[in-house]
Amino acid sequence: MSATSPLSPPPDAEALLTRHSTTLHSYFQSALARYTAAPPRLMESIAYSLYAGGKRLRPALILESCRACGGDASAMEAAMAGAAAMELIHTFSLVHDDLPAMDNDDLRRGRPTNHKVYGEAMAILAGDAMMTIAFELLAETVPSPTSVSMIRELAANSGPCGMIGGQVLDMDGETRRLKLDELQHLHRLKTGALLTCSCRLGAIAAGVDQQMLSRLSDFGRHLGLAFQIVDDILDETSTPEQMGKATKKDAAKGKNTYPVLLGLEGSQAEANNALAAALDAITPLGDRARPLEAIARFVVERTH
Amino acid sequence: MSATSPLSPPPDAEALLTRHSTTLHSYFQSALARYTAAPPRLMESIAYSLYAGGKRLRPALILESCRACGGDASAMEAAMAGAAAMELIHTFSLVHDDLPAMDNDDLRRGRPTNHKVYGEAMAILAGDAMMTIAFELLAETVPSPTSVSMIRELAANSGPCGMIGGQVLDMDGETRRLKLDELQHLHRLKTGALLTCSCRLGAIAAGVDQQMLSRLSDFGRHLGLAFQIVDDILDETSTPEQMGKATKKDAAKGKNTYPVLLGLEGSQAEANNALAAALDAITPLGDRARPLEAIARFVVERTH
Numbered sequence: 001m002s003a004t005s006p007l008s009p010p011p012d013a014e015a016l017l018t019r020h021s022t023t024l025h026s027y028f029q030s031a032l033a034r035y036t037a038a039p040p041r042l043m044e045s046i047a048y049s050l051y052a053g054g055k056r057l058r059p060a061l062i063l064e065s066c067r068a069c070g071g072d073a074s075a076m077e078a079a080m081a082g083a084a085a086m087e088l089i090h091t092f093s094l095v096h097d098d099l100p101a102m103d104n105d106d107l108r109r110g111r112p113t114n115h116k117v118y119g120e121a122m123a124i125l126a127g128d129a130m131m132t133i134a135f136e137l138l139a140e141t142v143p144s145p146t147s148v149s150m151i152r153e154l155a156a157n158s159g160p161c162g163m164i165g166g167q168v169l170d171m172d173g174e175t176r177r178l179k180l181d182e183l184q185h186l187h188r189l190k191t192g193a194l195l196t197c198s199c200r201l202g203a204i205a206a207g208v209d210q211q212m213l214s215r216l217s218d219f220g221r222h223l224g225l226a227f228q229i230v231d232d233i234l235d236e237t238s239t240p241e242q243m244g245k246a247t248k249k250d251a252a253k254g255k256n257t258y259p260v261l262l263g264l265e266g267s268q269a270e271a272n273n274a275l276a277a278a279l280d281a282i283t284p285l286g287d288r289a290r291p292l293e294a295i296a297r298f299v300v301e302r303t304h
Numbered sequence: 305m306s307a308t309s310p311l312s313p314p315p316d317a318e319a320l321l322t323r324h325s326t327t328l329h330s331y332f333q334s335a336l337a338r339y340t341a342a343p344p345r346l347m348e349s350i351a352y353s354l355y356a357g358g359k360r361l362r363p364a365l366i367l368e369s370c371r372a373c374g375g376d377a378s379a380m381e382a383a384m385a386g387a388a389a390m391e392l393i394h395t396f397s398l399v400h401d402d403l404p405a406m407d408n409d410d411l412r413r414g415r416p417t418n419h420k421v422y423g424e425a426m427a428i429l430a431g432d433a434m435m436t437i438a439f440e441l442l443a444e445t446v447p448s449p450t451s452v453s454m455i456r457e458l459a460a461n462s463g464p465c466g467m468i469g470g471q472v473l474d475m476d477g478e479t480r481r482l483k484l485d486e487l488q489h490l491h492r493l494k495t496g497a498l499l500t501c502s503c504r505l506g507a508i509a510a511g512v513d514q515q516m517l518s519r520l521s522d523f524g525r526h527l528g529l530a531f532q533i534v535d536d537i538l539d540e541t542s543t544p545e546q547m548g549k550a551t552k553k554d555a556a557k558g559k560n561t562y563p564v565l566l567g568l569e570g571s572q573a574e575a576n577n578a579l580a581a582a583l584d585a586i587t588p589l590g591d592r593a594r595p596l597e598a599i600a601r602f603v604v605e606r607t608h
Contacts (some may be wrong), residue, residue: 038464039472046464096432101403101424120405122474124428125468128400131432132463135439139456143506144449152443159436160342160350164429168343171425 010290013298020083021056027084031137045118045126046133049091052109058090058198059083059226060295065202066288068282074143078205081141082150083135085199088186091263092130095123097167120299129157142205149204157197166190178256184225186256191231193226199223199292219292222278224230227299229271232257233264238303275300317602324367324387325360332387335441349422349430350437353395356413361531362394362502363387364599369506369520372593378447382404382509385445386454390502391516393462396434399427401471435462446509453508461501465559470494482560488529490560495535496528503527503596519585523596526582531603533575536561537568542607579604 028050035043066079098105099120105113115123138151156162166189173186174271199220203213236259258267279295282289332354339347365438370383402417403408403424409417419427442455460466470493503524507517540563562571582600586593 007521035464038469039476041476042464042469078525092432098404098430099428101405101428122472124400124405125471125475127432128396128435129464131435132459132466132468135455136459136463139452139459144452148448148451148455151439151452155436155440155443158337160346160433162436164433164436165342165346168346168426170559171429172343172345238475274563287449 010294010297013294016064016217016291016294017057017060017298019057020060021053023080024056024059024083024087027080028087031084031133035133042126042129045114045122046130047110048117048131050088050115051093052111054091054109057295057299058086058194060236061195061198061220061223061292062086062202062205064291064295065199065219066206067202068285068292069203069208069212069216070208070288071206072200075206078142078146078150081137082154082205085138085150086194086201087156088130088134088137089154089163090194092127092134093158093163093167095127095130099123102167102171137157144172144262146207148206150201153200153204154198157193162189162193162197163191166193173188173256180261183256183258183261187225187228188221191228192221194206195224195227196220215284218281219278219296222274222281223296225301226271226274226278226296229258229267229274230300230302232259233267233271234303236264271300305500309380314598314601317598320368320595320598321359321361321364321540321602324364325357325404327384328360328363328387328391331384332391335388335437339437343421345426346430346433349418349426350434351511352421353399353412353418353430354392354434356415358413360391361599361603362390362498365499365502365596366390366506366509366523368595368599370510371506372596373507373510373512373520374380374592375506375510379510382446382450383506384442386458386505386509388558389420389442389454389458390498390505391456392434392438392441393467394498396431396438397462399431403427405420406471406475433491444458450509450511454505457501457504457508461497466501467495477560484565486567487560487562491529491532492525495532497527499528499531500524505561518586522585523582523600524604526578526585527600527603530575530578530582530600533562533571533578534604534606535570536563537575540568548602575604 028047032043032047032050045245046123062079062083063076066075074107095114097103098108099115106116107113114126134154135151138147138154141147142150158164162177167184169182169186170190173182178186196217197220199216200213203216206216208216235257258270262270275296279293282292285292332351336351336354337348344593364387366383367380367485368389370379375380375383398412399418401407401413401589403419410420418429418430422430438458442451442458445451462468470490473486473490474494477486478601482490501519501524504517507520539561562574566574578601583597586596589596
């Protein structure tokens, strides 16, 4: 790998993720407490999925991208709102993705999926509501015009040319074998868009120029690719206990994955290349980008 | 009714709704044309529901509220974006509401429902995407800080304390007989929130002060109530051919409706009272509010 000239050792990624996750949890608690006029069971269903844990990778990327771009205290506040909005969008997509009409999953993050606990109708509505809360939160909390840029960025990357578009391609892909470039396009939308968007949101919150924004975009794009390849590898090599969700589903469904197309070793090599490219993009940021580096390495080296 | 001191005859509401609907249709066509990188079938599914027609009551309320508040050309452009965003949110809510896990409807606006044509998974994703497009459109098109106010207004009224919250209450209400005040609360959220929000969005686009905004809120709130009562009456007295959707569903499901609680005549009287209160609120606006008056009368006097 070319992209390592360590100025200081990168921080411990898991500790960093845990710290951000704890902050986010408190943030959610006060953000959701405002909805006193809402039906309690709806808020319960939202909280069930939102507090289920997960790595909170995207919020950490937003916060650390903002810090890496030299964001000050008020920029970090905007990034925090962005982190919460992003996790709301990500969680809504998981809740809808798990529905019987979609992936029909019973288990998510080691617990029964939302619709298994609250029923399908509530899971659909809870997902819908998480999206409205995400945009309301940004409009309410972040000063204009930064709020508008963040909302546009998040909406565009969640929509038909982003995450939701990727879910449609994924659905279509179950009926035929995709070529490598089709698979890459699918993942650029399905998981790549929101991961790249996370890095960009942090940079936007920090008020950076176009050059810096494009660095963070490059970092996010390569990291998104690495993330997906490793996800595919883990689906094939891990147990449900390790992953907190069903595994080997991809193969069972005849889904298109990197291991299917490139083999396990080829996939690992491709993930390492993507990591190197991601680190290259942020090398010029120096020490401030160490936490981002730590997160990137964690993404590729994780075992669950 | 107290609220009629006609300065000029109100315009023909149906002609007015048709004219706004035609403008909106063209607006949608160019707005959706931007999503060239999206999966074509997703955009097709979105267009299917978006172009299915309907009265386009909410967009007309936004545009005419803006005009009634003296909005200039650029205000009317912001209102147009608001109209499109509102109709996207309204249509997404219908698509999700029709799903088998929710109301399980086969017919909407005289055509098969979205999931009957595109399948459940696509209908869920198309609904989700309509919401992201709505917020992207506002952030992209309307100048800041008006865009932020409009996004906050739309998100808050679509969410847990607005339309989605109302759908949850409606779902819960199917299991027991509601009292009148509970039914009113349900409708204030389920249909009232977005109708009131429409009037407010037009006023916000026009850049009005708090007093004017509160006038338009009052108009919208009373109109929302009138709308729902008439909807309940029509569900009981109309044929599916007239309504373009299944009728008498409410009674069949043992749903709580105004006719059940107040009788048909009592319900009609209540609708007339609400109309009078709505018109009272906008009387001070004079001639400029004639189109709003026409729409309000149409809502109460319509037969489908």
